[in-house]
Amino acid sequence: MKKATLPQNFNLAGLLRRQWPRLALALLLGSGALLAALALLAYSGHFITATALAGLAAAPLFEIFRPGAIIRFLALARTAGRYGERLVAHDAVLGLMAQLRGELYARLARLAPEPLGRWSDGDLLQRIVADVELLTQAPLRAALPLLGAVLVLSLTLAFLLLVDAHAGLAAALCLLTAAVAVPAFAARRSRRDGAALVARYAQRREDLVDVLRGLTTLLLCGAWPQRRAQWQRQDRAVIRAELAQRLRESFGISLVVLLAGMAAWSFLAVARPQSTAQAPLLAAAVLAAVAALEALAPVSGALLAWGRARAAAARIDALLQQEPAVHFSPASAPVSGSHAGAVATAPAHSATLPAACGAVQLRGVRYTYPGRRSGVIVPDLRLPAGGRLLVSGPSGAGKSTLAALLARLMDADSGAIELDGVDLRDYDEASLRQRVALQPQRPHLFAASLAENLRLADPGADEARLRAVLRAVALEEFLAGLPQGLDTPIGEYGAGLSGGEARRLALARTLLRPAALFVLDEPFEGLDESTRQQVAAGIEGWLAGASLVVISHQDVALSGSVVRLRLSAAQ
Numbered sequence: 256m257k258k259a260t261l262p263q264n265f266n267l268a269g270l271l272r273r274q275w276p277r278l279a280l281a282l283l284l285g286s287g288a289l290l291a292a293l294a295l296l297a298y299s300g301h302f303i304t305a306t307a308l309a310g311l312a313a314a315p316l317f318e319i320f321r322p323g324a325i326i327r328f329l330a331l332a333r334t335a336g337r338y339g340e341r342l343v344a345h346d347a348v349l350g351l352m353a354q355l356r357g358e359l360y361a362r363l364a365r366l367a368p369e370p371l372g373r374w375s376d377g378d379l380l381q382r383i384v385a386d387v388e389l390l391t392q393a394p395l396r397a398a399l400p401l402l403g404a405v406l407v408l409s410l411t412l413a414f415l416l417l418v419d420a421h422a423g424l425a426a427a428l429c430l431l432t433a434a435v436a437v438p439a440f441a442a443r444r445s446r447r448d449g450a451a452l453v454a455r456y457a458q459r460r461e462d463l464v465d466v467l468r469g470l471t472t473l474l475l476c477g478a479w480p481q482r483r484a485q486w487q488r489q490d491r492a493v494i495r496a497e498l499a500q501r502l503r504e505s506f507g508i509s510l511v512v513l514l515a516g517m518a519a520w521s522f523l524a525v526a527r528p529q530s531t532a533q534a535p536l537l538a539a540a541v542l543a544a545v546a547a548l549e550a551l552a553p554v555s556g557a558l559l560a561w562g563r564a565r566a567a568a569a570r571i572d573a574l575l576q577q578e579p580a581v582h583f584s585p586a587s588a589p590v591s592g593s594h595a596g597a598v599a600t601a602p603a604h605s606a607t608l609p610a611a612c613g614a615v616q617l618r619g620v621r622y623t624y625p626g627r628r629s630g631v632i633v634p635d636l637r638l639p640a641g642g643r644l645l646v647s648g649p650s651g652a653g654k655s656t657l658a659a660l661l662a663r664l665m666d667a668d669s670g671a672i673e674l675d676g677v678d679l680r681d682y683d684e685a686s687l688r689q690r691v692a693l694q695p696q697r698p699h700l701f702a703a704s705l706a707e708n709l710r711l712a713d714p715g716a717d718e719a720r721l722r723a724v725l726r727a728v729a730l731e732e733f734l735a736g737l738p739q740g741l742d743t744p745i746g747e748y749g750a751g752l753s754g755g756e757a758r759r760l761a762l763a764r765t766l767l768r769p770a771a772l773f774v775l776d777e778p779f780e781g782l783d784e785s786t787r788q789q790v791a792a793g794i795e796g797w798l799a800g801a802s803l804v805v806i807s808h809q810d811v812a813l814s815g816s817v818v819r820l821r822l823s824a825a826q
């Protein structure tokens with residue numbers, strides 16, 4: 256089994272390390288742009304002051320070409336650096352996003368159907384889309400601005416102290432307050448506020464998906480006005496929280512602007528130039544203090560972004576901490592089988608096992624859902640290869656649970672289920688999926704054409720095979736009435752089809768699986784008597800030789816020796 260590459264507890268530092276070469280380059284380019292901006296302003300101040308002094312002294316010769324070239328170079332370097340930084344940083348972030356999402360999908364696939372089913376669609380969507388976005392943008396929105404600010408501040412302070420130690424100290428006091436005290440205020444709240452805002456986003460999306468799914472129900476129940484009002488209240492709360500964060504960020508930026516101005520003034524006030532010749536250097540220092548603003552202003556926002564990214568990371572981590580309901584064996588078990596043509600790529604079977612595929616044995620099987628007191632108990636039974644098992648019982652007796660156990664969507668708490676003499680737990684996933692086909696009680700249809708939905712089960716099926724399987728489930732006439740035939744698009748959940756048609760289309764898809772054991776949960780639900788008999792005969796003809804488990808509330812006439820299993824209410 257391929258080892259998941261995403262660490263169980265990934266952290267932001269770990270995340271940054273993944274893209275470090277590109278992030279380091281982005282930092283280099285971004286810092287270069289900041290330093291060029293700083294040098295541009297400082298050097299311009301130096302140049303203008305020197306020109307003024309030369310004018311006052313009526314100096315006959317004054318070099319303007321070199322300073323002009325330096326100023327042009329700094330202006331270009333600043334633009335190019337900023338452009339390069341954006342390009343490289345966005346590339347790193349998008350790469351990170353693709354990498355993280357890919358790994359996330361791989362991990363999530365292991366969590367279906369449980370425990371993933373316990374999470375709402377809206378919540379999952381928020382974690383996979385928005386939280387991943389918040390998290391992967393942390394390098395761009397938080398790490399790079401913070402590192403750039405540290406670099407620029409250090410160089411500015413060193414320059415100011417070199418020009419004039421006393422004045423440099425006075426300016427440093429203001430700049431350090433701008434760089435440390437103001438962001439510290441933001442940081443103190445960033446974690447708590449970030450977590451609260453991310454939780455609000457999640458709740459809003461969860462409710463949105465829920466409302467969209469249940470809109471018709473809300474309208475029919477007359478509950479839409481209350482739900483809409485609740486939704487609007489929630490939206491307003493999110494906007495208020497966002498506004499509060501923005502205001503704090505703006506307040507932080509205003510303070511930084513004020514403090515940078517104070518740094519410049521205090522430098523000017525304290526500086527004691529030895530001679531007029533020092534004036535250009537002093538002008539450069541004063542403007543450098545002002546220019547440091549460009550690097551310091553984004554610090555508060557970066558810390559808030561860091562807080563949101565941490566909260567998003569914790570939410571993604573909580574999802575990844577979930578344990579899959581089933582761990583598959585990494586190696587293929589020795590499986591027997593020669594069920595004619597049913598398992599196209601069946602591994603060579605052991606001579607000690609029965610010749611045909613699809614024999615099932617249940618021994619002492621019991622399953623209790625987490626949080627439930629009573630469990631499902633399945634009587635022991637043996638179904639020979641190619642046999643028929645008809646499962647019935649009152650609602651809630653555990654029929655669908657048995658179907659899920661047979662397809663190993665979860666493991667029994669006790670007892671064993673064997674397929675062709677091998678415990679289900681000893682099959683690797685591919686082998687098991689190849690041998691057992693399950694039609695769940697509520698099958699999913701995708702927003703795609705009929706053919707695309709069918710070919711999910713058998714990508715190589717040609718049109719004749721698709722038509723044949725639709726004939727087996729009594730959908731031939733329905734197909735003949737569609738101008739676009741197999742290319743007819745259907746909506747999600749089978750929108751555009753009747754309940755019975757959608758169910759039969761999903762059934763046809765299940766029948767296309769090249770399996771040895773077919774477990775069909777309520778395949779006849781919603782069908783009239785004559786269609787039911789037609790579909791039952793179609794299934795039997797299609798699956799000749801394969802083992803068949805049919806869960807049905809209605810009595811169905813199945814040919815051959817039929818094992819009947821009646822489950823009693825969960826205990």
Ligand SMILES: Nc1ncnc2c1ncn2[C@@H]1O[C@H](COP(=O)(O)OP(=O)(O)OP(=O)(O)O)[C@@H](O)[C@H]1O
Binds near residue numbers: 624625627652657825
């Ligand atoms: N995901 C779940 N989490 C917790 N309990 C569950 C879950 N799924 C089913 N149950 C419970 O397990 C019991 C058996 O459910 P199951 O769906 O297997 O019954 P069933 O016989 O198929 O019912 P029906 O004929 O109504 O479809 C029920 O009491 C049900 O409430």
